[in-house]
Amino acid sequence: MDKWQQQEFPMSLADFDFLRNLAYSQTGIVLPERKKQMVYSRLSRRIRFLKLNSFSQYCHYLDNNTQELPEFINALTTNLTAFFREKHHFVYLDKQICPQWLAKKQKRIRIWSAACSTGEEAYSIAMTLYGQIDLSLFDVKILATDLNTQVLETAKKAIYSTEVLSTIPANFATKYTKRLANNAQFSIKQRIKEAVHFKQLNLLQPWPMSGPFDVIFCRNVFIYFDSDTKKRIIKKFRALLSDGGYLIIGHSESINDFTTDFEFIGQTIYRARNRTAPC
Structure with a gap:
């Protein structure tokens, strides 16, 4: 007998095909055969x-x-994240992108964290901006979206274990976080929270925002999609980015094979080409 039929909850090949087809149609996530154990483990709960x-x-x-569909999606989606994960992206935002805005006297700034998970990425963006500019003097909005409704609830609360406090640069931790009474947790200060707006969004469904955005973070998401899905999403990202805007993706990802609309800057950072410029 197939080992999947002998486990606590029998799972046939037809069951797995149904589940991975549903996951693909709803989220664009591709679940090959090697992910069968992960599917079993997460959905068994x-x-x-x-x-x-x-x-x-x-x-x-x-x-x-x-x-049940949202619960199914929440169970399958991966939400690995951390404050200032892939630090070079925040260094580039701090040392290159923010000075460009200041030099142009640009007052309207829009950034989208397109797979924000439990909020660490979005709050890292806000801290980085606050380190360079006075947000009260600018029209700044950081949109943070995720497919998973459960992680968004955590993100909105902005309360984290002190075990991860060391991942935040010391000067930022002092300025923008505060330890809670139990000393086992800390919270993000209100001025940082107010810069971020959390919304539930499925990247495969219609997007309600109109842009333009100056920077889009979409890190470690494309690795779950097939080529056609990647192409569609990259095209939609470009439509929402201003000319010269930035798309920042994960360390193991590349969009070079799927578009000519972006110039590769380095370290998985891409700049949107001028729409009238030749490719």
Whole structure:
């Protein structure tokens, strides 16, 4: 007998195909055969919670209960993040991009964290901006979106374990965070929180914002998509970026094979070409 039929919750090949096809249609995430154990592990928690006996029952439940779809998506999406993760991106924002805005006397600044997870990336962006400019004198908005509704709730609360406080530069930690009474957690100060606006967004569905954005962070997301999905999303990003705006992606990602609309700056940073300029 197939080992997947002998486990706590039997899962047939048909069950796995149903689940990965649903994941792809709803999120664009590709789940190859090697991800079967991950799918089993993450969805088993939902099956236990719902008091079901097999993946077949769970597939049937998903097919007949639309309210389960967000829980299904939340269970499957990966949310690895950290403050100032891939530090060179924040150095570039601090040392290169912010001075460009100041030199142009640009007052309107829009940044989008397109897969913000529990908020660390968006708050790192806000701290970096505050280190260079007085946000009260500029029209600054940081949009932070994620597919997963659960991580967005954590992001909005802006309360984190003190174990990760060391990942924030010491001068920023002093200025923009405060330890809570239990000393096991810290919170992001209000002026940083006010710069960030969290929204739930599925990148495969219509986007309500009109832009233009000056910088879009979309890091470690393209690795989950197939080529067609990547092309569609990159094209939509370009449509929302101002000429000369920046797209910042993850360290193991590249968009060079999917578009000629961007100039590669280095270290997974791309600049949008002028729409009237030749490629």
